[in-house]
Amino acid sequence: MLRSVSEIAAPGRASKGCRMSGHLREFGHAERSNPVGVLEEIKRLAVEQLGGVPGGLYQPIEDALHDSAARAGLAGGRRQDHAALLTLRQRNSAFVMRYRQLIAQGFDEFRALPLRPRNGAGLPLDLVGEDQLDYHYAGQKLAESIGQRYARQLELLDGRLEALSAELGQPAASNPIGAGRLAGAFIATFRDAQLPDTLRPMLFRQYEQELSRVLGDLYGRINTVLAAAGYGIANAGSPRAPQVAAVAKPDETAETPTDAHVRFGELREKLHAWRDGDGSASTTRHYKSVSGQLMPKRELRTAEVVSVAALLQRDPPEPYARALAGAGSLADAIRAELSEGARRLGLDPEQTQLAEGERDAVDLVGLLFESLFQTHAMLDRARRLYARLVLPYVRVALTDDGLFLKRDHPARRLLDVITEACEGNDGATPQDRELLERTAGIAQRIVADYNEDLEIFALAADELDALLEQQRKRVDLLEKRASEAVHGKERLLQARLQAGAALAQRLGKAPLTAAVGDFLVEHWQHHLVQTLLRDGLGSPRHDDVLALGDALTVVDGLAAQGRGAVVADRLIALQQAITDCLASCGLDENVSQEWLVGLVRALAQPDLPRSMRKLPPPQVADDETDQGPLRVVGGHAGLDFDPKVAERMRQLVPGEWLRLLDAQGEHVAAKVAWVSPLTGRFLLVNRRGVRVLVASAEQLASLLAEGRLVAGTEQAPFDEAMRQLQQRLSRAVGQN
Incomplete structure (x- = not known):
């Protein structure tokens, strides 16, 4: 429910140049909600999102059984597995009901505080028959896998649950939806099911996959609910709290806060000059009253603008998506929507206007998002996702200049990992599709739950970064394979050239x-x-x-x-x-x-005709489709480049980022993944680890001269977008 303007407004409003930072809102100092009500709310969320998991197990397993039988050439497949699966389907309602009851029971026990160790993990420790040992071992492996995959979110959740336990006046209890508890609930749900040895591991694997579809979002939502209710980890008395705080410590090599504020002030001066010279950004400062008298428009307070943005945050994002597609200015689209939202709140746009600080926030967010799309290969699917995030970031910019000043700002980190997940991602692989789906879910969660609390950005960034870590490992493997393939081709080409020279020597x-x-x-x-x-x-x-x-x-x-x-x-x-x-x-x-x-x-025939043998044409390229127009026969004679620039290109090292302009005119982020020890050529790959170019220093210098290559770019997407934003403003101010 939208709060009124008076509820949001601070008693003493800070000046435009010194806004209240979102970092000052410590959870530990917030007024805590009723712990029983909060526990019931997260119980409801858990039962709703986890309750349908057992029902989604059977169809994928059946498909896998059919595929396995088809590959093996067995018409009937494994009849025992099919029969057991059919029995599970017939009892599905009972299994779902039992599973939901076990999830709810975990919260009831949390409140009742059963006398068992906190790290009991939810797995039963009673004696089991020998035929059940494999079952329990598989459950332990499942718990370990879940715990490792969601370690960061579970750590935060455990800390907040400790704070909730303390508020309830009891010692810390085990996490009711922790990794071990979920594995134990699964074992208890199917405890009396007759499962063949070949079907049981398939059931466990599918359960883990079904959990992966909901756990990230569920943990994120529950962490957000607990944080918003005032149960922050800083007040739990947990030994983990200092470690979490240490993560936020700024890099010792980063610029000082004073330098950052000076640079930001210079940026705002350029922004003002750009806005003054841009007719589309001008506004009328006065309006005519009923009596016909010219009256100055009232400047909206920051709290009023934030309230309007909060009202519009859940509206369809089409106006911003159209602007990101090139149909007009994004900042103009934001202002138009804010104007209409102000009207809905009873603030007449004809009599009110944005103050200079609020206009700066709107323009900076608009230019920032436009720069992200101009400098990164964003596909159509990503456009709507970013459009959803426009107003939450406007709200952050309105109340916290740290978004543009601090590299470790939670909202800034989230935009970096979202861009890393979306850039060049066409969903071609299951991993890429999962990444897009999780990213879309995170964006939707920000839209639904953000209410001036930056912790939701930090949680979302950590969740997506954990998933990206798996992607980065796959990318590293792809880069290694790409470098090995290029190295193999170069060795082959070198051997062919050496053999050709030896042949020419003997034929001549x-x-x-x-x-x-x-x-x-x-x-x-x-x-x-x-x-x-x-x-x-x-x-x-x-x-x-x-x-x-x-x-x-x-x-x-x-x-x-x-x-x-x-x-x-x-x-x-x-x-x-x-x-x-x-x-x-x-x-x-x-x-x-x-x-x-x-x-x-x-x-044996001395008189047989003999002649000087012509040499076959040398093979000068390793791959006919490798370089296209970059392939030059006879060295670099056909390239137009500056030798000094080529010398600078030779100093590139693996890990540095460049930007290439592809055939469609789109910017593509390219990383130097490998430098050939044979030829000195550079292997460039995109964020998915796929090769985009193999070129020499001279060829890179030629691309730079043609405007198809940008060197010295920032690795972090937010930093690169800000760099492009500053260059855009500098060019515009210079022209004006």
């Missing part, structure tokens, strides 16, 4: 028979490439292959002189080397014998 010595020339071009050269790749330049096998090529050219010359006996002796000595060469090219024994006979026949 003297005229050769067609048989010897064909052998050297078709087989000896390939054999040399394989030897270079396997054993390397200068190895004994490499020397032997070179010696074979030299020996064949010498034997061909002896044959031309009619020295048949010497030729025969030399060929007998070379027979094994020739056979090995043909075998390495993939020829079987019969084809190898045919080639050997052909060589003997040709060299």
Whole structure:
């Protein structure tokens, strides 16, 4: 329910240049709500969101059984598993009811404080039969997996539940929806089900997958409810509290607060100059009264603007999505919606206006979001997600300049991880789709629950960052595979060039028979490439292959002189080397014998025509589709670049970020993932770990000269967007 303007307004409003920071709202000092009512509310949330989990287990398992049977060529599949699954389906209502009762029972026991250790994890510790040991072991593994995946959120939730226990006047009890409790509820729900050994692990895996669809959102919502009710971890007396506080400590290398405020002041001065020179941003300062007298418009207080934004926060985000798509200015769209919202609250837009500080907040958020879309490869699906976040970020900017001053600001961190999750993400893989779904759910939660409490941004950022950590591990693996693939191609290209040079040296010595020339071009050269790749330049096998090529050219010359006996002796000595060469090219024994006979026949005829063999065209590219217009034959002769810029490009190291302009004119974030030790070329990958470019320093300098590459970008999306915002304002002020 929307609070009135008087309820939101602070007794003594801070000046425009010194607003109240959201960081000053400590949960520990907030008035706490009734603990029993709060416990009932989170119990209701847990039962609602977890209650349907058992019903979602069966269809995916049935599909997996059918797929397994199809791959194995079994028409009926595992009949025992299908029969057991059918029995589970028939009893689904009873299982769902039992599971919901167990979840609710956890909260009832939390309030009643059963006498058991806090870390009891919810798994029963009574003696079990030998046939149940596997069942309980699987439950323990499940609890460990859930605990590791949601460690950060469970840590926060445990701390807040301790505060709730203290308010109830009792020692800390176990988390009613902790990892062990959820595993124990699952075991107890299906305790009397007859499950084949092959079906049980499938049921556990599917349960974990179904939980992953709801737990992140559930933990986030319950943490938000507890924090909003005043149950912050700082008051729980928990030993974890100092660790959580330490995380927020600013980086020692960061700029000082004074420097940040000076830079922000300079930014606002540029913003004012830009706004004064932009006709679309101008406003009428007066209105005509009923008597026709020209009256100055009243400036809305910050609390009034925040109240209007709160009213509009849950409205459809289409106006902002259209602006992000390029249909007008986002700041203008925000102002238009705020004006209409003010009218709905009884604040006549004809008689009121935004104060300068509030206009700054609106313009900065509008320009910030536009810069994010201009400098990051955001797809259509991300546009609506960001549009939903516009008004929550306007509300943050209105009350807390720290959004633009502090790199560790919770709302800033959330925007960074959301951008990392969405940039270039087309949902092509199940992991990417899960990332998009979780990100959309987090954005919806911010819209639904944000009410001047920055903790919701911190929780959401931590939740998404934990999921992104798994994505980063996959990206690291993809980067490694991409670098290995490029390195393999470069080694192959280098070996081909070295073999081609060796072939040219031997073909240019003297005229050769067609048989010897064909052998050297078709087989000896390939054999040399394989030897270079396997054993390397200068190895004994490499020397032997070179010696074979030299020996064949010498034997061909002896044959031309009619020295048949010497030729025969030399060929007998070379027979094994020739056979090995043909075998390495993939020829079987019969084809190898045919080639050997052909060589003997040709060299037995002194008068056979001989000629200088033409060299085959060298292969100068490792992949016909690799570089497109960047591929230049004969070095860098066709590139237009500044040698000094190319020298700076050579200083790039793995981990640095660049921005490329793709064929569609979209900016793509590209990271230097690897530098070739052979050629010095740079492998650039996107945020998904997919290769976007392999180029030399000269080629990168050429792209920079063409305006298709931006170097020296910030790794954090928010920082890069702010950098682009400042450059945009600087250019605009310079033009004005």
